[in-house]
Amino acid sequence: MYIPTASKFDPDERGHFGIFGGRYVPETLMPALLKLREEYDAIRFNKDFWAEVDYYLKDYVGRPSPLYYAANISKELGAKVYLKREDLNHTGAHKVNNVIAQGLMAKRLGYKKVIAETGAGQHGVATATIAALLDLECEIFMGAKDVERQELNVFRMKLLGAKVNSVESGSRTLKDAMNDAIRHWVTNARDTFYIIGTVAGPHPYPMMVRDFQAIIGWEARAQILEKENRLPDHIIACIGGGSNAIGMFQHFLEDEGVECIGIEAGGLGIDDKNGCSLQKGRPGVLHGQMSYLLQDEDGQILEAHSISAGLDYPGIGPEHAFHHDNKSVTYDYITDQEALDAFVWLSQKEGIIPAFESSHAVAYLKKLPNIKDKLIIVNLSGRGDKDMIQAKDLLHFD
Amino acid sequence: MKNSTKNLVAYITSGYPDKNFSIDLALALGENGVDTLELGVPFSDPVADGPAIENANHKALELGFKFKDLLEISKVVAPKVDTLWMGYFNSFYQQNMQELIPHAKSLGVNGLIIPDVPYEESLAYKELFDAHEMTNISFVAPTDSEERIATIVKDAQKFIYMVAYTGITGSGTAEDLQPFLASIKKYTQTPVYVGFGVNEKTAKEKVKGADGVIVGSAFINILLDEQLSKSQKITNCAKLAKNIKELINE
Structure with missing residues (x-):
């Protein structure tokens, strides 16, 4: 069974990989990130959690x-x-490895709503999938330009029961989808878990998603x-x-x-x-x-x-x-x-x-x-x- | 003026629609009740801001705003009105903080407001700000625990930026601010100013128990109104400032 191991490339206490990483977010989000870090520390090497992840990765993925x-x-x-x-x-795609683990974390932390940003729609589809599986309410943020060019994935997400928000600001692509996902999260930090799709975003996401992948x-x-x-x-x-x-x-x-x-x-x-x-x-x-x-x-x-x-x-x-x-x-x-x-x-x-x-x-x-x-x-x-x-x-x- | 006068901080997006307008507007606000001016630095990805300020940011960039414009505006405005720069960290970081902070000081700017640099990340720059007697404004949010509030406000200077609700600028969500204010006041003598969602309608209610208000989107909505001429925009903003200043001190 896969359980992450500590690495010499783990970030420092505040999430810095050298000068990179960190937590550059509005203060409203800091308590959620600190709580997430604590929760992640508690499950990072926890056999029960990973046994649950393992079950889904084998039989579902x-x-x-x-x-x-x-x-x-x-x-x-x-x-x-x-x-x-x-x-x-x-x-x-590989995206599902990460969303299974984050979905189970969200559930464990008692969240009933999850959000995600998506570019081509792969992470959005993966998140909508896990939300369906784990009975979580799901909202996906996707740039309006991507919504047009990835019509089928938009339909997939809707079929899976997710709400898809088309983001009209800026370049109307992944970057702007992430801006709006962050805005939604700032507004709903108390009851919404943000499932980030890659090894980016504020600490602990880069470390967490890396461990999951x-x-x-x-x-x-x-x-x-x-x-x-x-x-x-x-x-x-x-x-x-x-x-x-x-x-x-x-x-x-x-x-x-x-x-x-x-x-x-x-x-x-x-x-x-x-x-x-x-x-x-x-x-x-x-x-x-x-x-x-x-x-x-x-x-x-x-x-x-x-x-x-x-x-x-x-x-x-x-x-x-x-x-x-x-x-x-x-x-x-x-x-x-x-x-x-x-x-x-x-x-x-x-x-x-x-x-x-x-x-x-x-x-x-x-x-x-x-x-x-x-x-x-x-x-x-x-x-x-x-x-x-x-x-x-x-x-x-x- | 009495010591108990409550203060008004006004945010404007620098360079929208142009540099000279920003200067005229800033000076007019200074003459109409604004105690401290937040000169906003337009950024491509303003994640803490709602549609009004985001829109003004993007329009300013489309109209060719460059960081050097902020320096030129500040040079005229900062000697006359207490001025802070409000911007996302990348705008400042790209100018090299070690050079930027003394430069800002030399222009008469008194500090920075950086919504995406929370307490932990600000520590790396504390010495630099202190060395040049510049303030890095501290934010407290309604999601903060009392323990975290105590940590943040311990070193806070000038004023504490109290985020009135969990959300982005310019939306209307109302939360009961009194318990939140009390837990801040318990740990600090530094004045507490309420920001987010403050306008003519809400200012009087939101300022209760606080020492000032921060108003942004209400001014920006006037600037974005295409029916108004430049001089009408300045007149209306000045009127709004004067009105809010009176309301919070009634």
Whole structure:
């Protein structure tokens, strides 16, 4: 059974990973965050809580997710590539690992209402799912632009019984959805639990969500040792906020020979519109945390761009910002076009249609130098079903 | 004036619609009952604010507001009206706090109000504020325990910003403020000013037991009214200030 372990990369008492992280929120929210921290301390290593999580992860989500040897692309690359199949989870991505645990926490703390922000809708669908399962009232905040382009996920959330609020302010995307979710939370802090979808936001969320997602790396480590009797040379994962990546990296970060590589959204290119907070941003404060942000010289937050709505965010989780400066993780980027090519490549070579987000990690296999004979794990964080309409418009198969 | 005079703090969004208007408005407010001016720094993502102030923030940015405009406004206004800067932390952090705080002081600005820097995060900058005799205004919220209130107000200077309800600026939710006020007053001599949802209709009720009020959205609603000319906006804001100042001291 998975239970998190303390890490040398745990934040300090006030949630700082070096200069990053922290709790930059209105005072109204501080008591809720302090209470959440206390509650999390009480369950972090608590067997009863994790036994409950374990039950749902096995029988409801379908864990453990397979570590699949991708023979065809391995042959083409001259390397050994394994895919961690988070795409096979119930609801289609790694997001569900986190919402199961947060949902159970909300229940334990006596909350009856949960809220969440969502970009592409994956975290919204996952939250609406767990709310249905655990009988919680659920409200989802989604940018109006995303509501238009992710019509099917909006319907899914409604079908699951959630209320979807279309956010009209600012750039009308994930950033603004998060602003409104925070506003709603400030207003209803006493009776509403905020289920944040990634390793971002104020402490303790980045640490908590990382622990909830670290089951990915915990399983992958045991699986690769069983199959190959050794640790991989490289581990690759895509990064928006960075929860699938940190979840995957967590159990390998202290291994000398393993290089963890996080892939940001290169969008239209590194000197054009993109989502490369680490490459093109600098430290600043947004949504409760200090991290790398895409911003202008005055600190106004800029719009990100990516083909994948899940990576379309101008910030990144604070622990990634720390790993970047600390050089404990390697970071690079993949453009929209490279991701789209990889989307087709994996579909046609392995019969696996990856999410646009995960396609960024897959694409890096072709960019990674000296790949010959290397043992590599790619975190396939989600499946591509949600991207079909967009893909159909971009790819013209006749 | 008697010592018991209750104070009025007015928030305006700097640079909306332009720098010179902000200067004229600020000076007019200073002459019409406003004791302390909050010069708001427009930010792309003002999460503690409701629709009115958010809208004014975005419009100011669309009209080209830059941080240097705040410096120019302050240079004229701060010597004449007690001035604080109100902004989200990123706006200040990007200017380099070590340089910004002495610069603000040199312009005559007396302190900062930063709604997304709670007590714990403010500690890192306490020495810097103190060294330049600048105030970093402390917030207390209705969700705070008495123990937490005691911790926060211990070092509070100038005034304590009492958040009148759990929510964002400019909404109308009413909570009974008396028990909350009493638990603040138990631990501090620093004046307590009530903010959030204070307007002409609510000011008299909200100021009971407190030492002042902070008014933002009520002024911003006037600024956002497209039917009004610039001079009408200034006249109406001045009238509103004068009126609220009288109401809280009735």
